[in-house]
Amino acid sequence: MTLSESARANSAHEASFRSRYAQSTGRWASLIALDPASEIVVARVVASQPDRRRALALSQDVADEDWIAQLQARAQTLLDDAARADLVVMIATAGADAQAGALFGEACRLRGVPVTALVIAAPDTPDAALSRTLAPLRPMASMVVVAQGADYVDDMLHALRA
């Protein structure tokens, strides 16, 4: 009996003839921590793959007058950095104030840079705390993830080849 095209093509034998050439180049991820606990997570995951991951800081320890003077230039630099990335991930701990991330995320959105918002919530995190963090991020994020452990950040980035 002659096999149909699908019956032949779907076999394990035929799968072995699939092209093994690389289909994509490595991806570059920009990670933005929105609170001190997330900064530790970001520092760790960037250190584990420094050639593919970069931390962007929304705040800097500079004098007030310098901060204001540099605001526009720094904002531009941040946006340019984000735009160069293949993947922009904002990371927050449930309960944290994510307003700064929302503003930056909105700027990214207006420039067509998709942003993933990843909130790390312990299983016993109160719903209200989670909602407080999620609310400002939701309108600007193209993907929202609520994970119960920081190890998900590594797993997600690896799965996305970043």
Add this chain to the structure above:
Amino acid sequence: MLRREQNELITRTGPGTQMGELFRCYWLPILLSEELPFDGCPPVRVKVLSERLIAVRDSEGKLGLIDEFCAHRGASLWFGRNEDGGLRCPYHGWKFGVDGACQEIPSEPEDSGMCQKIRLKSYPLIERGGAFWTYMGKPEFQPELPEWEFATVPAEQSFISKRFQECNWMQALEGGIDSSHVSWLHRGNLASDPLFKGAGGNKYNLGDMKPVFEVVENQGGLLIGARRNAEEGKYYWRITPWIMPCFTMVPPRGDHPVHGHFWVPVDDENCTAWSFDYHPVRALRPEERQAMIDGFGIHVKYAPGTYRPLANKDNDYLMDRQAQRRGDTYSGVAGIAMQDASLQESMGPIVDRTMENLVSTDNGIIMARQRLLRAAKALAEKGIRPPGVDVAHQKIRSAAVVLPPDQAFKDAAAEALQVRPGVPQTSV
């Protein structure tokens, strides 16, 4: 992408494998009620989790799932005679009970003790919700009986079917979690399928082709919210629960019955796609039940006398390029179930996930894999019972809701996502 060893771990479910041990923590559906219809009926071959077994409903109505092959010379007990409280191998007359115990060896003296030394591997078999279920783990860890809502409502409120799918279980499960394909692959069915059309929420599906996804871990697995724009700045949410290891529910549409799936491994290159429909508070209407029998909604038409879909790889899934060109169907394959299955089977028996290129909207799939791998490791290394075994995790519903923009679906729809006896599904 997964590393090669991760892909191996997550796709192999035979005895002794980590994922196989995970699956052996749960009650799994294996046969429809119609397959063992009366006491003393013919036994039925079952392959599940790479084990060849035979399901028996003996002459006294006792149920059991035992090794398919006679302990004597290895002949298949599918040829067996179901008689007098046991299954007798026709080769030499050895007889076994539904618990696998050898009851008789005709050629041996009764007092030889040989019979007492023989026992086939056996697993419990129970009937619930139109299906027979088995538990293949250690007897001391046998969980409470399954409490999925579709399996506990009166029979007139539910319909269940199964179909053979010729690829690894994980490819099929990932299709159930991957909400982003619906707006593409199934777009032709929302307006035409009798079990979907007419729902108020359909206009949001068709009006906003770029949903935003929100993935939230919960006790039993995941909640995956797909958000689309609705009126007055509000969001239309479709919320899909995944409960470990292989249960998914589709968000409801209007007052149509609610549906979902189990994806149960047959072996590493095949699975059974179980599809159920139920309504929490009313009997299915005759026309709804008939539509399900006719293969609409998430069900399929069968090749006669089998549970293999009529459209299958041997006939190129009845591909219709004219229908594809006209847009009647987006892929050219008819029916939601086979639109999914045809593409999942085309990936090959076990897809090579080291080659894939996931994007951020695939986070539901990424997180499901992570949870499965984590749970399998925790079970293997620390004996930790995985999520989804607890019947409290099984009392879940899918939901479709319209919410203000500042509300998290997990909180705002918390009640809607819980089974509430006597309360209809939350739907739009």
